[in-house]
Amino acid sequence: xxxxxSTVCVDAxxxxxxxxxxxxVLGWPSEVDEDGDVVLRAPAGAGPDxxxxxxxxxxxxxxxxxxxxxxxDQEAEVDRVLRLGARRVDIGQGDESWVVLADPEGNEFCILxxxx
Numbered sequence: 001x002x003x004x005x006s007t008v009c010v011d012a013x014x015x016x017x018x019x020x021x022x023x024x025v026l027g028w029p030s031e032v033d034e035d036g037d038v039v040l041r042a043p044a045g046a047g048p049d050x051x052x053x054x055x056x057x058x059x060x061x062x063x064x065x066x067x068x069x070x071x072x073d074q075e076a077e078v079d080r081v082l083r084l085g086a087r088r089v090d091i092g093q094g095d096e097s098w099v100v101l102a103d104p105e106g107n108e109f110c111i112l113x114x115x116x
Contacts, residue, residue, distance in 0.1 A: 005048050018105050019052040024084055034091040059106045062091055067109040074099065081111065087108045
């Protein structure tokens with residue numbers, strides 16, 4: 001195949017605080033690129049880099065795509081990410097094994113049950 005998955009682009013109303021928040025969640029270093037966008041550099045084997053792009057509007061509807069994270073300890077990671085500023089959200093998931101959270105700009109993501 002001729003394609004390589006290299007970057008996830010994240011639209012952000014306030015790029016630097018959101019990128020900084022995700023840098024803290026993931027533990028990945030961030031840098032500002034030549035266009036003034038913020039890049040989180042994924043460690044080898046951790047997936048694609050994340051590129052935060054400034055947009056003038058705020059998020060208003062449920063994501064059409066989201067991230068799933070598999071922790072070593074779901075409860076500990078959910079608590080940690082909530083302390084960093086995430087919030088729980090109900091997208092109609094019901095009583096499931098994963099936990100749906102949102103980042104400071106409202107982008108939903110899931111923390112799965114993990115390998116506990």
